Amino acid sequence: MIKVVFKSHNKEAFCSKGDTLLDIARKADIFIDAPCNGNVSCGKCKVKLLKGKVDTEKTRHISDEEWEQGYILACATKVIEDIEIEVPSKLSSSMHGMKIEGSDKKKDQQIFDRAKQIANEHDLKFEVNIKKKYIEIEEPNLDDNISDIDRLQRYVRNNLGFDHIDFGLSLLRKMPKIFREKNFKVTITYVEKKNKITILDIESGNTQGRLYGAAIDIGTTSVVVCIVDLQTNEVIDKASSGNAQIKYGADVINRIIYSSKGNGLETLNKAIIEETINQLLSSLYVKNNILKNNVVSIVVAGNTTMSSLFLGVFSDFLRQEPYIPPFLKSPNLMAQDLGLNTNESAYVYLAPSVASYVGGDITAGVLSAGIWATDENILFIDLGTNGEIVFGNKDYMMSCACSAGPAFEGGGISCGMRASAGAIEKVKIDKDTLDPTLQIIGECAPVGICGSGIIDLICQMITKGVVDRRGKMHRDLKNRRVRFNEHEIGEYVLAFKEEYNLENDIVVNEVDIDNFIRAKGAIYSGASTLIESLGMDFSVIDKVYIAGGIGNNLDIENSIIIGLLPDIDREKFVYIGNSSLVGAYLTLISKDAKFKLEEIGNQITYVELSVYPTYMDEFISACFLPHTNIEQFPTTKNLIGE
Known part of the structure; x- marks a missing residue:
């Protein structure tokens, strides 16, 4: 060895x-x-x-x-x-993203407010069917010697009005001792279903207290867990971290490939369940003094690949033509089936997917965006590791997915990282000196640059004459910020190591810029092709909803200048945050919302861009700053004088 x-x-x-x-x-x-x-x-x-x-x-x-x-x-x-x-510690740009990050109370309240707004506008009742009740059952004797479970069944029928009860083996195993600890005085946690109940847990004595649910957004790069009080619907706390699967590839294709080899599927399943979600849950329990047995309902939203890996389902055929997912709707699930760190009988609901690359994160996002109930033409763009787009209104909804890669969350960029402490999130470049002014999350020394910062940087570089429309550095610049390596690859120095006491300079090079141009080109061409498939163009759009992990600091103007978003009326753009998490939260606390989510999954029509005749030409045209046809971007044309 x-x-x-x-x-x-x-x-x-x-x-x-x-x-x-x-x-x-x-x-x-x-x-x-x-x-x-x-x-x-x-x-x-x-x-x-x-x-x-x-x-x-x-x-x-x-x-x-x-x-x-x-x-x-x-x-x-x-x-x-x-x-x-x-x-080297500079690799901590991604390691840093693996750390558990706490809650932002203001943003947590926004989740609740957004869900409440959608519920009020569309008459979705805040109602859950999980309850906790203290009961006193008659003790057995020689004259009344029916089994423990029959005794419970009789009590439920006579006192709660339900004909039948369902229960699992784990409940049956603990029941005999629990019944006798306090002389058949117990507290049951159960789910109402028409004329029967399903008992999730049984506790000795009167332990009536709060019941909690968890809304979980599984992103390819980041995972967010939200703990909710099921009685008040209040968001108790939220935590996020990087998805531990990132060790095995930054995008879904690389993870699918890894999962198909050896014990790769088990490894990736363990990474998302044990190393990510359970760690986040545990941190929330400790911080908020919550017992895991009181977490009895879970809603999970993720793209089709993440959903498959979450369940440990083989998914290699997702990446092979004709791109068939193993499932769109998951079977009935309980936490014990998955090894989740909650009440083992907790119900787990997985948001339905639409197709191979439009998953439950998008159906949940569409639910929270309200597209399904409006007359307006809405363009919904999720800027995450995978770029998903939905266009439509209450009469129709079309969707597609773009192979944008992880660039919008810092992946594929040499100094890229998630939008967490130490990330450069805003950049301005002085026209004369070419020195940058940086805004850094957490107001600390920079660690790397996140998606919103990269958009700002590329916009500044094209408008201040650092790069040409291909994204290549101008060779005639005599400035310490612009330099070239032995391979003649140009790079721009955002932060010299001496400025912030770093191990290495923080730079963005031409390869990074090319990766980002391809990512933004995929989004723009995907939206353009999707709308064109209906015989329309960008002029018909009433609103553009921007969702995803890129953050509130996304600069719409800069995004338009580089050709990520269409050059239309700025008032039409609305950033709606983590719409997947909002949709999961809404589904957790509203049966009506869950039914609507199921309808949305059935109503969205998927367009496979890889076989659409004009998509590749449009994509190639969009891999320019801002586009080969600059007439589509009059704002940029005026700024750079072409």
Whole structure:
């Protein structure tokens, strides 16, 4: 066996000769950012070889200076003898996103207010059918010696008016002792269903208290868990973190590929359940003094791939033509089926998907956006790791998905990160000096740049003459902020390490810009193609709803200038935040909303862009700043003088 010492983590791992360094780190539970899942295309898994020899080669992602210092790509390195490795802290741009982040009470209230607004506007009642009740059952004797479960059934029929009860094996196993602890005085938690009830839990004595639910948004990059009081409908608290699956690829395609190999599916399922959702739940329980057995209802919204991996369902056919999902609606689920850290009998409802790449996060988002009930033509754009778009009104809803990649959440960008503490979220560049003014989340030293910051930066670079319309740096600039490496790849320095006492400069290079141009091009061309498929154009739009994790700091004007959004009346644009979480919350507290969500899943028509005749031409045209046809963007044309 060969020993690998990770000095930065004070950890040792053992492996066989020829194992890749990335696989060794994963097995040792050491996070190394690898958005491309180890196919040597992103260059983000750089580590430093301190001691020993390895089988590796220099790639374009490693500069001459870095190579001399011992930097190698973990995914392209095979271990052949004992070595010592250091994982640079600059990789913490993604690691930082894995940390659990607490609640923002103001934003939590916005979730509640938005859901209440939708409910009031469309007559959706806030009502749940889960209750908790203290009961006193007659104790058995020789004359009345029916079974414990029959005794409970008799009480329910005579006193609560339900003919039947359903229960699980776990409840049956605990019932005999629980009944006798307080002489058949117990508290039951149950769900009402017409003429029967399903008993979720039974406790000794009078333990009547709050019952809670959890609304969960599983994003490809980020996961949010919201704890809700089922009696008052109040959002008690919220926590978020990066999706631990990111260790195995930044996008759904790389994760699907990983899941299809060996025990990859089990690994990804464990990453989302045990390493992400359960960790978030536990943090909320401790902070708010909540017992997990009192969490009895769960609503989950995620894209089709995330939903499949959440259930541990093989999903490789999602990425292969004709792109068939394993399911659109999930079976009836209980927490114990999935290993969730809640009451094991808690109901788990998974928002229905529409197609292979339009999932439950979009149906939940459409629910919260109210598109299904309006006469106006609404363009709904979810700017997350996967760009999903819905266009329509109460009469019809069309949808598509764009292969935007993770750029809007910082993925695929050399110094990219989630919108969390340390992320550069706004950028302005001085026209004369080309020095940037940065707005950083948390008002601390910068760690990296998030999606909204990248949009600002590229807008500033095109309007201030740093890059041309292809996204390439102007070679004639004589400025310390603009430089070129030995491969003649240009980069712009957002923050010199000396300015903020960093290990390395924070830069955005031409490869990053190209990745982002492709991402924004996918969104714009997807929206354009979807509307064109109905024989319409952008002029028919009444409102554009922007959803997703890119944050409230998305600058609409800058997004239009770079060609992400259409150049139409600015008053039509509305940012609606995490619409998936709002929809999940609304479904959690309203039976009416759940029924409506089911209808939405059935009503949305999906357009497969990959086989649509004009899509590829439109996409190529949109991979420019702002577009090859600048006449579509008069605002940008006026700014850059073309």
